[in-house]
Amino acid sequence: MSTIHDVAARAGVSAATVSRHLRGHRVRTAVAIQEAIDALGYRPSIAAQSLKSGRTRTIGVVVPDITNPYFAAVVKGMESASRDRGYRILLANSDESSEREDDVLTDMIHQVDGVILAPATEQDETPLHVRDAGMPLVFVDRDLAGGEHFDAVLVNNREGGRQAASHLLSLGHTRIAAISGQQETTPGRHRREGFVEALADGGLELLPEFDLTGDFREESGYQLTLQLLSSAEPPTALFTANNLMTVGALKALHDMRVGIPDQVSIIGFDDLDTGPLLNPPLTVIDRPMVEQGVLAMRLLLQRLGQGDDRGGGSRRITLDTKLVRRGSTGVPRR
Amino acid sequence: MSTIHDVAARAGVSAATVSRHLRGHRVRTAVAIQEAIDALGYRPSIAAQSLKSGRTRTIGVVVPDITNPYFAAVVKGMESASRDRGYRILLANSDESSEREDDVLTDMIHQVDGVILAPATEQDETPLHVRDAGMPLVFVDRDLAGGEHFDAVLVNNREGGRQAASHLLSLGHTRIAAISGQQETTPGRHRREGFVEALADGGLELLPEFDLTGDFREESGYQLTLQLLSSAEPPTALFTANNLMTVGALKALHDMRVGIPDQVSIIGFDDLDTGPLLNPPLTVIDRPMVEQGVLAMRLLLQRLGQGDDRGGGSRRITLDTKLVRRGSTGVPRR
DNA sequence: TCGTTCTCTGACAACGGTTTCAGCGACGAA
DNA sequence: TTCGTCGCTGAAACCGTTGTCAGAGAACGA
Known part of the structure; x- marks a missing residue:
């Protein structure tokens, strides 16, 4: 592993001159230096650069679960956007x-120039510390309570919940259930609130026994759906607040041999790769995924570019959701 | 951001003593030092540590596509296994x-203590450079041509391909097609080879027009399936060599209103989260996913722990695949 | 010819840790 | 009392890079 001094020696100049050449300054011996660099296969030590400059050119990304196709897509967007900028x-x-989350954040905070985070709950304290440390921070997918002063890339979850409810109402459903995500997360709360609001607009109330809360994981979708099906008079329509819980709900409906949409209509939040292939094809509230990652990364890198993170208040981007009508929702059976 | 000198000053000792305390040495002023550390919220600078020690406690992970559920699961396994060990x-x-791949590897090589890689092709040169640089390297999912001297965590792809073919043969199919992955990758080649071998054992040949090669992406699965369906006498059974191409094939079959398994049976490689929910439920060759990631990371960290990467030759782990019979395969129609 | 400016240069001091080295005090043995 | 040993300590060097600083030439105008 050759150092800048090896290059300097080979080119017959000082290390400072090599450094200047690398940073793009005009240097008389540029050709000789470049030759030495190529010959030695020299690459600067990131550790030394970081130590000196205080920058690492590394971004910390913390998501709740990378196997959730939504977060996988978001991370992919971030990865390509960041690599483009080095x-x-x-x-x-x-x-x-x-x-x-707290652990990983405090662990990575000294090693990155900025952080993109999908916080586990709205009440997290750690993100505040991150910011106190003067480190740019962007939220993606999820927000913090009182997080208005932070940059964020979100979707209009409330409107998404509303779209789901309106769709079910328009089909004539009256016995409607919802499996929401953690109410301590922005998406969990907002999706449910929008859903409840739109039901109310339609003159309907979300009955307590149909108002269930899961944890955004497949298993909770499965269990809560079983619970719904076991009630004396089950719902005719179901809204599941994220992709994993939708899968769980579908498995429960499948296992209990419940006809979709004949006996129960189901609408999910977030599309699945196999959404169109399911039996029947899945109706969902869809939203941009890779794009959210790209936008969040760009926002963060912009902050870094400005050298200062107090550049004119927080920037918050909210993207729209979209109803994708497929076969899993229909009119309620008589 | 406080430094070790701040801590030293506050505790009334030298930086060296603080460093020793942190490394676990016995020190008379341990209490005072710990107090100062807590009071200042001191955390050592990774950059400085790396510069001095040459270790970063960071592992580079390079996968072809994080949105592929298989790789997402593998990465999740790696992440948890690595965090457990700091x-x-x-x-x-x-x-x-x-x-x-070459770009990202040369970019990250000076910043990590080891690399886990799922190489894009078997002919990649870069991984050799990685190893030449004295950096431990573990392959996961995919191998390199002549990669016997590298650590690896793989599955028995040939046997998996064989299982798929045997299953189709046992159902009585004779017009069998395969959409393989890149033949320049280990899984792409071995799955196809195993498939062809087992067909041969059953006295059957994989006809050239039924022997197609895609690129492990959804779009190629879609296009090649359309191509198969347009032939004068289409196959009655299809093997798709990874999850994304399976999804593509299913979409093509769906779009062309081809009955599964009545008109065409389909068996995929790698299960999908929604596999059991598809119409009909998908028959697949399944394999451990998160576990592969965990094993690969453990292998790598073991090398690092030994301090030397020539510890007794290469260690190669091969896991077994498993046939999961569901509804997408059946007897050929008359 | 002599200043003055301009461009480029090398020496040197950081950055924040770890490690080596020599030294110091306390203690036990002779 | 003296000497050696033991356990702990601080000063200093070092890891590889970048920024500062003063200075060396060259170019230029007077």
């Missing part, structure tokens, strides 16, 4: 746990 | 491209 990604899973 | 993950997508 930044790398340090990835961590929080596993939907605030404690673990 | 290591972090630098993630990069190669996008199934050797050039990009």
Whole structure:
């Protein structure tokens, strides 16, 4: 592993001159230096550069679960957007746990120039510390309570919930259930609130026994759906607030041999790769995924480019959701 | 951001003593030092540590596509296994491209203590450079031509291909097609070879027009399936060599209103989260996913622990595949 | 010819840790 | 009392890079 001094020696100049050449300054011995660099296969030590400059050209990315296709797509967007600008990604899973999120954040904070985070809960304290440390921070997918002062790339979850409810109402459903995500997360809360609001607009109330809360994981979707089906008079329509819980719900409906949409209509939040192939094809509220990652990364890199993170208040981008009508929702049976 | 000198000053000792305390040495002023550390919220600078020690406690992970559920699961396994041992993950997508893989590898090589890689092709040169640089390297999912001297965690792809063919043969199919992955990748080649072998054992040949090669992406599965369906006498059974191409094939069959398994049976490689929910449920060759990631990371960290990467030759782990019979395969129609 | 400016240069001091080295005090043995 | 040993300590060097600083020539105008 050759150093800048090896290059300098070979080119017959000082290390300072090599450094200047690398930073793009005009240098008389440029050709000789470049030759030496190529010959030695020299690459600057990131550690030394970081130590000196205080920058790492690395971005910390913390998501609740990388196996969730939504987050996988978001991370992919971030990765390509960051690489385009010469930044790398340090990835961590929080596993939907605030404690673990706290751990990984404090662990990575000295190693990155900025952080993109999908917080496990709205009440997280750690992100505040991150910002206190003067480190740019962008939220993606999820927000923090009182997070208006932070940059964020979100979707209009409330409107998405509303679209789901309106769709079910328009089909004539009256016994409607919802399996929401953690109410301590922005998407969990907003999707449910929008859903409830639109039902109310239609003169309908979300009955307590149909108002269930899961944890954005497949298993909770499965269990809560079983619970719904076991009630004396089950719902005729179901809204599941994210892709994994939708899969769980579908498995439960499948296992209990419940006809979709004849006996129960189901609408999910977030599309699945196999959404159109399911039996029947899945109706969902869809939203941009890779794009959210790209936007979040661009926002962050922009902050870094400005050299200062107090550049004119917080920038918050909210994208729209879209109803994708397929076969899993229909009119309620008589 | 406080430094070790701040801590030293506050505790009334020298920086060296603080460093010793942190490394676990016995020190008289341990209490005072710990107090100062807590009070200042001191955390050592990774950059400085790396510069001095030459280790970063970071592992580079390069996969072709993080949105492939298989790789997402593998990465999740790696992430949790590495965090348990105090290591972090630098993630990069190669996008199934050797050039990009080369770029990200040379970019990250000075920043990590080891690399886990799913190479884009078997002929990649870069991994050799990685190893020449004395950096531990573990392959996962895919191998390199002549890669016997590298550590690897793989599955028995040949046997998986064989299982798929045997299953189709046992159902009585004779017009059998395969959509394989890049033949320049280990899984692409071995799955096809195993498939062809087992067909031969059954006295059957894979006809040239039924022997197609895609690129492990959804779009190629879609296009090649359309091509198969347009032939004068289409196959009655189809093997798709990875999850994304399976999805593509299913979409093509769906769009062309081809009955599964009545008109065409289909068996995929790698299960889908929604596999059991598809219409009909998907028959697949399944394999461990998260576990592969965990094993690969453990292998790598073991090398690092030994301090030397010539510890007794290469270690190669091969896991078994498993046939999961569901509804998408059946007897050929008359 | 002599200043003055301009461009480029090398020496040197950081950045924040770890490690080596020599030294110091306390203690036990002779 | 003296000497050696033991356990702990601080000063200093070092890891590889970048920024500062003063200075060396060259170019230029007077």
